[in-house]
Amino acid sequence: MKFIIQRDRLVESVQDVLKAVTSRTTIPILTGIKVVATNEGVTLTGSDSDISIESFIPKEEEGDEIVEIKQTGGIVLQAKFFSEIVKKLPKDVVEIEVINHFQTVIRSGKAEFNLNGLDPEEYPHLPQISEENIFKVPTDLLKTLIRQTVFAVSTSETRPILTGVNWKVENGKLSCIATDSHRLAMRSAVIETENEAHYNVVIPGKSLNELSKILDDTNEAVEIVITDNQVLFKAKHLLFFSRLLEGNYPDTSRLIPNESKTELVLNSKEFLQAIDRASLLAREGRNNVVKFSTLEAGVVEISSNSPEIGKVIEEVQSQSINGEDLKISFSAKYMMDALKALEGTEIRIDFTGAMRPFIIRPVHDDSILQLILPVRTY
Amino acid sequence: MKFIIQRDRLVESVQDVLKAVTSRTTIPILTGIKVVATNEGVTLTGSDSDISIESFIPKEEEGDEIVEIKQTGGIVLQAKFFSEIVKKLPKDVVEIEVINHFQTVIRSGKAEFNLNGLDPEEYPHLPQISEENIFKVPTDLLKTLIRQTVFAVSTSETRPILTGVNWKVENGKLSCIATDSHRLAMRSAVIETENEAHYNVVIPGKSLNELSKILDDTNEAVEIVITDNQVLFKAKHLLFFSRLLEGNYPDTSRLIPNESKTELVLNSKEFLQAIDRASLLAREGRNNVVKFSTLEAGVVEISSNSPEIGKVIEEVQSQSINGEDLKISFSAKYMMDALKALEGTEIRIDFTGAMRPFIIRPVHDDSILQLILPVRTY
Numbered sequence: 001m002k003f004i005i006q007r008d009r010l011v012e013s014v015q016d017v018l019k020a021v022t023s024r025t026t027i028p029i030l031t032g033i034k035v036v037a038t039n040e041g042v043t044l045t046g047s048d049s050d051i052s053i054e055s056f057i058p059k060e061e062e063g064d065e066i067v068e069i070k071q072t073g074g075i076v077l078q079a080k081f082f083s084e085i086v087k088k089l090p091k092d093v094v095e096i097e098v099i100n101h102f103q104t105v106i107r108s109g110k111a112e113f114n115l116n117g118l119d120p121e122e123y124p125h126l127p128q129i130s131e132e133n134i135f136k137v138p139t140d141l142l143k144t145l146i147r148q149t150v151f152a153v154s155t156s157e158t159r160p161i162l163t164g165v166n167w168k169v170e171n172g173k174l175s176c177i178a179t180d181s182h183r184l185a186m187r188s189a190v191i192e193t194e195n196e197a198h199y200n201v202v203i204p205g206k207s208l209n210e211l212s213k214i215l216d217d218t219n220e221a222v223e224i225v226i227t228d229n230q231v232l233f234k235a236k237h238l239l240f241f242s243r244l245l246e247g248n249y250p251d252t253s254r255l256i257p258n259e260s261k262t263e264l265v266l267n268s269k270e271f272l273q274a275i276d277r278a279s280l281l282a283r284e285g286r287n288n289v290v291k292f293s294t295l296e297a298g299v300v301e302i303s304s305n306s307p308e309i310g311k312v313i314e315e316v317q318s319q320s321i322n323g324e325d326l327k328i329s330f331s332a333k334y335m336m337d338a339l340k341a342l343e344g345t346e347i348r349i350d351f352t353g354a355m356r357p358f359i360i361r362p363v364h365d366d367s368i369l370q371l372i373l374p375v376r377t378y
Numbered sequence: 379m380k381f382i383i384q385r386d387r388l389v390e391s392v393q394d395v396l397k398a399v400t401s402r403t404t405i406p407i408l409t410g411i412k413v414v415a416t417n418e419g420v421t422l423t424g425s426d427s428d429i430s431i432e433s434f435i436p437k438e439e440e441g442d443e444i445v446e447i448k449q450t451g452g453i454v455l456q457a458k459f460f461s462e463i464v465k466k467l468p469k470d471v472v473e474i475e476v477i478n479h480f481q482t483v484i485r486s487g488k489a490e491f492n493l494n495g496l497d498p499e500e501y502p503h504l505p506q507i508s509e510e511n512i513f514k515v516p517t518d519l520l521k522t523l524i525r526q527t528v529f530a531v532s533t534s535e536t537r538p539i540l541t542g543v544n545w546k547v548e549n550g551k552l553s554c555i556a557t558d559s560h561r562l563a564m565r566s567a568v569i570e571t572e573n574e575a576h577y578n579v580v581i582p583g584k585s586l587n588e589l590s591k592i593l594d595d596t597n598e599a600v601e602i603v604i605t606d607n608q609v610l611f612k613a614k615h616l617l618f619f620s621r622l623l624e625g626n627y628p629d630t631s632r633l634i635p636n637e638s639k640t641e642l643v644l645n646s647k648e649f650l651q652a653i654d655r656a657s658l659l660a661r662e663g664r665n666n667v668v669k670f671s672t673l674e675a676g677v678v679e680i681s682s683n684s685p686e687i688g689k690v691i692e693e694v695q696s697q698s699i700n701g702e703d704l705k706i707s708f709s710a711k712y713m714m715d716a717l718k719a720l721e722g723t724e725i726r727i728d729f730t731g732a733m734r735p736f737i738i739r740p741v742h743d744d745s746i747l748q749l750i751l752p753v754r755t756y
Contacts, residue, residue, distance in 0.1 A: 081658060081687055088655045104688075111655055115688035277466050277489055280459060309459055310482075310493035 001073030002097040003037045005057065006066050007089055007108065010042075013055035014083050016214045016238065017046030020053040021079040027124070032076035033083070034123045035096070042067050045126065046079065051207050052126050053214070054239040070097075074120035075104050085113055127241060129225050129232045135169060135193040136221040139235065145176050146212045148187045148341045148368055153205035154180035164202035166249040169193065169226075177252055178205070183334045184252060184357075184371040185341060192221070199226045202249050207231075207242035214238070255357060256371060260350035262323040264300065265363060266316065268347045272339040274314040278302045279332030281312045288332040289375050294325050304332075319346065328354045329377040335360075338370035379451025380475040381415045383435065384444050385467055385486065388420075391433040392461050394592045394616065395424030398431040399457040405502075410454035411461070412501045413474070420445050423504065424457065429585050430504050431592070432617040448475075452498035453482050463491055505619060507603050507610045513547060513571040514599040517613065523554050524590045526565045526719045526746055531583035532558035542580035544627040547571065547604075555630055556583070561712045562630060562735075562749040563719060570599070577604045580627050585620035592616070633735060634749060638728035640701040642678065643741060644694060646725045650717040652692040656680045657710030659690045666710040667753050672703050682710075697724065706732045707755040713738075716748035 017033055025031060025048055034045040041058040059067050075098045086094065089108035097105045102117035137145070146165075154162035159181070166177040175188040211233055215222070223234040226244075233240040275290060282288040282304035290304045298318045305311040328351065339347065344362025351358040360370045395411055403409060403426055412423040419436040437445050453476045464472065467486035475483045480495035515523070524543075532540035537559070544555040553566040589611055593600070601612040604622075611618040653668060660666040660682035668682045676696045683689040706729065717725065722740025729736040738748045 078687065084658050085655070088651070088658065090651060090655075110693040111652070111690070112692075113655075113659070113688060113690045116686065273466070273468060274489070277463070277468075277491075280462050280466065281491070308494065309456065310491060312489070312491045314490075315488040 001035070001037050001075055002070035002095070003042060004068040004070070004093060004095045005042060007086065007092050007094045009057050009066050010094060011086050013042075013044045013057055014086055016055045017044045017053045018079055018083050019210050019214055020046040020048050020051045022048045023080065025049070029076055029118055029122050030124070031079055032118055032123070033079045034074065034076050034120055036074040036120065037067075037069050037072050039069060039072060041069075045123070047124065047126070049124070050204065050243050051210055052239075052241040054126065054241075056237045058237070073098060075102060076118040076120050076123050077104060077115055081115060085115075126239075127227075127230050127232075129227055129230060129241075131223075131225055133194070133197045134223050134225055135174070135191050135197075136223055137174065137189070137191050138219045139215050139222050140217060140219050141189060142222050142233075143212050143215055143217070145174070145187050145189060146208045149176045149178040149185040150205050150208045150212075151337050151341065152178040152180060152183055152185035152370075156180075161202055161245055161247040161249055163206075164204045164245040164249075165208055166200070166202050166252075167226075167231075168198075168200050170198040177249075179250075179252060179255075179371075182331070182373050183338065184255060185338070185369075186252075186371075187368045189367060200249070201226055201231065202245040202247070203231055203242055204245055211240050211242070214240070256359065256369070257350070257352045257356060260323065260352050260359075262294070262321070262326045262351040264294075264321050264349045264351075265319040266300070266347055266349065267319070268339055268342060268345055271316055271347070272336060274302050274316045275332050275335050275339070278304045278312050278314050279336070281306050281310055282332055289329050289377060290332045290335075291327065291329050291377065293327040294321055323351075326351055326354065328358070329375045330358075330372055331375065334372045338372060341370060342368060379413070379415050379453055380448035380473070381420060382446040382448070382471060382473045383420060385464065385470050385472050387435050387444050388472060389464050391420075391422045391435055392464055394433045395422045395431045396457055396461050397588050397592055398424040398426055398429045400426045401458065403427070407454055407496055407500050408502070409457055410496055410501070411457045412452065412454050412498055414452040414498065415445075415447050415450050417447060417450060419447075423501070425502065425504070427502070428582065428621050429588055430617075430619040432504065432619075434615045436615070451476055453480060454496040454498050454501050455482060455493055459493060463493075504617075505605075505608050505610075507605055507608060507619075509601075509603055511572070511575045512601050512603055513552070513569050513575075514601055515552065515567070515569050516597045517593050517600050518595060518597050519567060520600050520611075521590050521593055521595070523552070523565055523567060524586045527554045527556040527563040528583050528586045528590075529715050529719065530556040530558060530561055530563035530748075534558075539580055539623055539625040539627055541584075542582045542623040542627075543586055544578070544580050544630075545604075546576075546578050548576040555627075557628075557630060557633075557749075560709070560751050561716065562633060563716070563747075564630075564749075565746045567745060578627070579604055579609065580623040580625070581609055581620060582623055589618050589620070592618070634737065634747070635728070635730045635734060638701065638730050638737075640672065640699070640704045640729040642672075642699050642727045642729075643697040644678070644725055644727065645697070646717055646720060646723055649694055649725070650714060652680050652694050653710050653713050653717070656682045656690050656692050657714070658682075659684050659688055660710055667707050667755060668710045668713075669705065669707050669755065671705040672699055701729075704729055704732065706736070707753045708736075708750055709753065712750045716750060719748060720746060 036043045091109040095107040104117045106113040168175045174191045225232040278290045279288040302314040346363040414421045469487040473485040482495045484491040546553045603610040656668045657666040680692040724741040
């Protein structure tokens, strides 16, 4: 293998596939990045066996030569060293050559590195995924869908299925649901599908976070292929594979109340800041529980009290309150997470009493919903 | 105590004094910030007993009212909570009032905090320093003096005196010296003194780092007062006290060689980047030792070798080499620290053989010097 490549493009691709590489693996070859040169260009692969990322650098793009292939072939190079080296090379162009016994020479200007590589034949093969059932989501929408739901996955391995986000495709609609059993985030969107296929899978939250980081902010479509145990996201020059979580995701639809006893409309930013301040003196270790109560004339009081430190009272003027008076306690952290995920400036909260889950959503948008279970303190 | 204050000024002063406050103190009241309102303005104090910082907010500045004092007095408030609270208050103006039993009310807009304070009389008094022997250093020069030396202090408590920087004032010149016994940094500057006083003290590296962080980038003079066991830095509205280290600082003058056998002139940036790359494959745990050798025609080779990972060879074209050929090994980290501290684009290195300390300095500047002890590997 021998090729000459533009350093910036190499650095970018190495950074992308590096997100799948971990040093905490029991399979030594997975601490490396696989580099393969063909007559079409150079492909880099990184994997931790849960997530695999493949980045392709074409020989030419828009008439500019990016890679000059001198000899095809492949090598696996230690990710930690290879990524640091390419970042710091002195010139805009890099030559990479495998000499004998997987010895690899990396040259740029007057710098010459000699790295011990590994046999690319020993690198695990990526799953072969038939591309029959594809659906498409614009990149920016995909990133929004992830951002608005993934924060609500469980971080505990007690119920592993809850560490993932439940993706359902049905009737041309994608619904994403995440819950850690104390709160729930749901977002849906109309998508472009090729057929009447429907899916119901659970994608690890960690995979979605990593995917979100490497996708550019464009509106180009990402192609998504779901199989029995894998999902593949295909963006321009990028393949992102993730395993799916096994098991049945709980039916969350009956968690969501259909009726409400108290409905409020609030300015989202003002409410978020008041909760943030009130949480400063909320007892630690209990998820910063704050008290919320309706007062006269559409005023809402948010308060917390830590006997040793002090107490805080915040008042927020709601835009409207309908229904019963209410006193309720909830986690300030969950409320702030939910408010940050919503995009509207005005939000509506539907309560069904102090002991029942309540729902937060933008005033004019039914595609997103956040649910929080209250805490019993009153 | 009761006053109304502009929030931004309060936040700024709280952030400054907070740098002296630590939660790892055995004196509970030192986890607080002392707030004192007089008819002149408000003074905040933070201290960890090694460093004490006092920030003054005047009633008026350039005709603008900053504080309105309603009632003089004082209080000590938990630094952790007080600093978070003032940062997040909703309005530009804050009212702070001590009611009964050190209970303190902080009001801004519709937010009202009630904090349990402590008796300001129990807060330790700051040292009384007579202001007879003052010398002055412009703020930007002071920050440069610190930056160019403090990185070389020892991080080990084996010889506590080496965790400080040795400041010597003599004949209108300030010299700052730091060494961890493997390398040494020295910088001197002509300063404005009031008399013929001379000093020889050791200031903790940590204190100088904190001081540097809170000083603005101006050329206004900082007044410096040195006593037997304290140093005081006086900037506008800011007092910074630090204890001095006890003990005799070693005489470092005989460490610095007077003669040299090999002299080089190099481009600082190019050399730094080559060392940085060579250190990537240098054995870890040995301070990233790299080899340096002079070749033909003014070329310098920098190399390192880690049998399991690979090796690297860098070539740098020197601007001139005089004297004997040389092969020497040294810590890449120490060399990079030294090169970053020097400000020149061209640097000169004077070697006195492979086993002797060598000196790096800018080509046209004798006020700064970096010394490194080689490592025996050749």
